[in-house]
Amino acid sequence: MKKKGFSRRRFLNTITTAAITTAVSSPFESSASGVGILNRRHNRLALLGGAPVRPSGPIGPPWPYVDELVVDSVVKTTRSGVWSRIQSRNGTVPTFEESFAKLIGTKYSVGTGSGTQALSTCVEALGIGPGDEVITSPYTDFGTISSILTSRALPVLADLEPDTYQLDPAEVEKRINKNTKAIMPVHIFGVACNMERIMAIAKQYNLKVIEDACQAPLARYQGKGLGTIGDVGCFSFQASKPIACGEGGAVVGNDEQLMDECYTVQNRGANRKGSNATIGPKYRMNEFEGAILMGQFPGIRERFETRNANANYLRSELKGFNALKPQRHYPGTESGAYYHFGMTYDRKEWGVDRSVFLKAVAAEGVSLGSYIPYQLHHEPWVDHILGLKSYKAMYSPSRLKEYRQGMDLPNCDRIIKETMVSFAGSGSLLAGRDEMKNIVDAIMKVYENRDKLKV
Ligand SMILES: Cc1ncc(COP(=O)(O)O)c(C=O)c1O
CATH class of the missing domain: 3.90.1150.10 (Aspartate Aminotransferase, domain 1)
Incomplete structure (x- = not known):
């Protein structure tokens, strides 16, 4: 009281x-x-x-933020005729990638067309796919869950702590099984989730960590930037976000090989040398998005x-x-x-x-x-995937039954x-x-x- x-x-x-x-x-x-x-x-x-x-x-x-620098930057890109990142190594997208990595505190960054695409790029780049499971939060944008579904993996939702609105590490640990490949913690509202415990769990069970830092650019926790603590971190620059360009995203990380793989995935499977190397959608950030981001960089x-x-x-x-x-x-x-x-x-x-x-x-x-306003764990996508031939082929009936029962998440509901x-x-x-x-x-x-x- x-x-x-x-x-x-x-x-x-x-x-x-x-x-x-x-x-x-x-x-x-x-x-x-x-x-x-x-x-x-x-x-x-x-x-x-x-x-x-x-x-x-x-x-x-x-919001979103507009000033003359932003407008000038877009006009300059329009006039330059460099509208796609593959037209120039010095375009706004490669420049933004370099600047953003420095700002966040990683060696590398790869731009994408959205935060969902950034997350999806990481899932694919880490080799997570059919039959695998990724544990994440039910209290997020659907893009988080969608990025796991896109690779036909199973998004496993764990309940939250009632006063932080973040993944409860004990609930995460309960849901780990032999198919679990990664944890995707979401820093909800741009504030850190319990990364100390989540990283310890990931280490203990040998899991990858894809940080959904879509809401969290520049936020810091225990001496580190959010997005730099796990194997990779993902950001969104959708219009409502603290750094915004309409639709846009980025992956950040320090592992050169993994970040090269991220580049390849988002470049519809073609690597930096031009070889068509793997499975990947075309998730490139375009030069206009890069121009808006570079225009707002100074502030x-x-x-x-x-x-x-x-x-x-x-x-x-x-x-x-x-x-x-x-x-x-x-x-x-x-x-x-x-x-x-x-x-x-x-x-x-x-x-x-x-x-x-x-x-x-x-x-x-x-x-x-x-x-x-909606409870993602009670939305139609659950029935949809449980009814798909592909999911029925990949996961046993008992696993799918247990999966549905796992959608009882009282703290998130409250x-x-x-x-x-x-x-x-x-x-x-x-x-x-x-x-x-x-x-x-x-x-x-x-x-x-x-x-x-x-x-
Ligand atoms: C926590 C979280 N994850 C993922 C996303 C997806 O990002 P985008 O809308 O750029 O695809 C968002 C955006 O709303 C978000 O807030």
């Missing part, structure tokens, strides 16, 4: 800030009714007719640091507030990419369902969400249906500190008035 004094202090701050803001900027506020009335209006939830903490609308700059670190400063501010403001606890970080977490800023909603503390809270806080001008509250960080966490304060104020105002939300 949250300490009463804390709530009171935050609530009083809320009123003060809101009253000042009101006097300066908002239409509700321009009423000449006097401070007493303003305070009373601010006391009242916006959902019930009071004045909101802030006007509705996005917090922070629009990447600064934006990352601003997001971290704001996230740390929110974490410290919400410290000790049990009703909505920020994502728990594992020891050794140094920074996050904060694709989302996640918090755990405790219904007992609020006395109302999460959906009621979300409506009330949105009315205060702060739009929070519940991230992924996170999705009851406890997750988040907002996208790529743009929002670049806002000024006043906006961060508005987020906290809106939450606290709703908390202070939670009894009025009960019907």
